[in-house]
Amino acid sequence: MVEPAYSTGVLLLIAVAAIALLLFMIMKLKIHAFVSLIFVSLVTAIAAGIPVYDPEGGTTIATAMTTGFAGVLGSVALLVGFGVMLGRLLEATGGAQVLADTLVSRFGEKRAPFALGVAALFFGFPIFFDAGLVIFLPILFTVARRFGGSLLLYGIPTAAAFAAMHAIMVPHPGPVAATEILGGDLGITLLAGIPVAVIGWFLGGYLIGTWQGRRVFVKIPDAILGEMNELRGPNGEKLTAPSFGHVLLVLLLPLILISGNTILNTLITAGVIADDAEWARYVMLLGTTPIALLISVLFALFTLSPGRFTLETGQRLMDGALGPVCGVILITGAGGMFGAVLRASGIGEALTDSLSGLGLPLIVQAFVVAAALRVAQGSATVALTATAGLIAADVAAAGLSTLDIAALVFAIAGGATVLSHVNDSGFWLVSKFFGMDLKTTLKTWTVMETILGTVIFLLAWVLWLVV
Structure with a gap:
């Protein structure tokens, strides 16, 4: 980050003007979001005084933009690419239908959104948002196609579950970093985080999401995974769908691999396993998210294809899945670029510095500062870690218990969740995957995230007062 070129007030005006310009370009002028995000990122970088050239090799306009774009693209492109391949194989073979039928038969049609959300809470423990x-996605689309109605009825509760787990639960990077910076205990944060995440999701994600789904209609997009067509054999015969156990294994494989990475990393940090244990590092490599998804795609391809389709057909299915998501990947990367420019400009730090001296109670200060950082630069993980660093001295001076520190971490997580908007790469993932325009995404996803974050903060405050 470069030294801020202007005062806090001027930087805030620049940020507000940049967001207003972006909304105007996309919503009024109908300019493509990818082009709009890059143009506004460039204009914002110039207006905020980020240098064009730095002889000492510091941050420049070009490096801020390209680093922000590449940083998001490097992870999102792999995750989205492998994810849609896996989804297309499950959908084309009838696996998604089998899983959806099983969930609905166990929970019933009326509780299908609840069942999907609970499943997402489970899967969201080790897997990033x-x-x-x-x-x-294929499970969401299959359930929504079967029962009709708005995709949001099923999509928002599910996405909210992943968002809550990503913000609150150890082993996700944000809460882990915040707990360590504040001197807390990861085990206590993990155990206390389970009821906070579940209750927060139910009140702020499930109830709000289903309410939105009944009032805002969003049709299921065919562009992401394609139309739901039955895969048939060479003579037109209907092929047998995989069993529920087979489908569940395909979905659980990345969960198992990523969980193995998390467990080993925790054991190494605790000193149970030597830091230089080569076998553990190789197992952890298999559990990194992109590699875990790669292994899962290959497993699905070679176990779902026998008796159903040739490997050549599998190649065609996966190739067809990649084309429609190129736009999603590029727009998400451009959203990361916009957030990186705002971070490099110093807008977030200038705002939080001015808020830290307001004399608020520590837990309220944690929420407000995290919310300000979230709004200013977009990334929930950055907001979590940066806020923890800003209040760490006050926490150390207060001599808090590990449970108090856990409550502070949850308050920060609540602030880091609210007001997801155009500088958040996750905002664009939800918008494009669910086929929503910018206005609809703002009045559904942004509203839900704000309520979810506020509920998480209130639960943290209750915990703070009780302990």
Whole structure:
């Protein structure tokens, strides 16, 4: 980050003007979101005083833009690519239908959104928001196609579950970093986080999401995974769908691999396993999210194809899945670029510095500062870690218990969740995967995230007062 070129007030005006310009270009002028995001990122970088050239090799306009774009693209492109391949194989073979039928038969049609959300809470424990959402797309679309109505009735509760787990639960990077910076205990944060995540999701994600789904109609997009066509044999015969156990294994494989990575990393940090244990590092490599998804795609291809389709047909299915998501990947990367420019400009830090001296109670200060960082630069993980660093000295001076620190982490997580908007790459993932325009995404996803974050903060405050 470069030294801010202007005062906090001027930087805030620049940020507000940049967001207003972006909304105007996309909603009024109907300019493509990818083009609009890059143009506004460039204009914002110039207006905020980020240098064009730095002889000492510091941040420049070009590096801020390209680093932000590449940083998001490097992870999102792999996750989305492998995720839609896996989803297309499950959908084309009838696997998604089998899983959806099983969920509905166990929970009933009326409780289908609840069942999907609970499943997402389970899968969201080790899997990041974007990867989990991509893996769940075929199941969401299949359930929504079967019962009709708005995609949001099923999509928002599910996406909210992944968002809550990503913000609150250890082992996700944001809460882990915040707990360590504040001197807390990861085990206590993990155990206390389970009821906070579940209750927060139910009140702020499930109830709000189903309410939105009944009032805002969003049709199921065919462009992401394609139309739901039955895969048939060479003579036109209907092929047998995989069993529920087979489909569940395909979905659980990335969960198992990623969980193995998480467990080993925790054991190494605790000193149970030597830091230089080569076998553990190789197992952890298999559990990194992109590689876990790669293994899962290959497993699905070679176990779903026998008796159903040739490997050549599988190649065609996966190739067809990649084309429609190129736009999603590029727009998400451009959203990361916009957020990176705002971070490099110093807007977030200038705002939080001015808020830290307001004399608020520590837990309220944690929420407000995290919310300000979230609004200013977009990334929930950055908001979590940066806020923890800003209040760490006050926490150390207060001599808080580990449960108090866990409550502070949840308050920060609540602030880091609210007001997801155009500088958040996750905002664009939801918008494009669910086939929503910018206005609809703002009045559904942004509203739900704000309520979810506020509920999480209130639960944290209750915990703070009780302990």
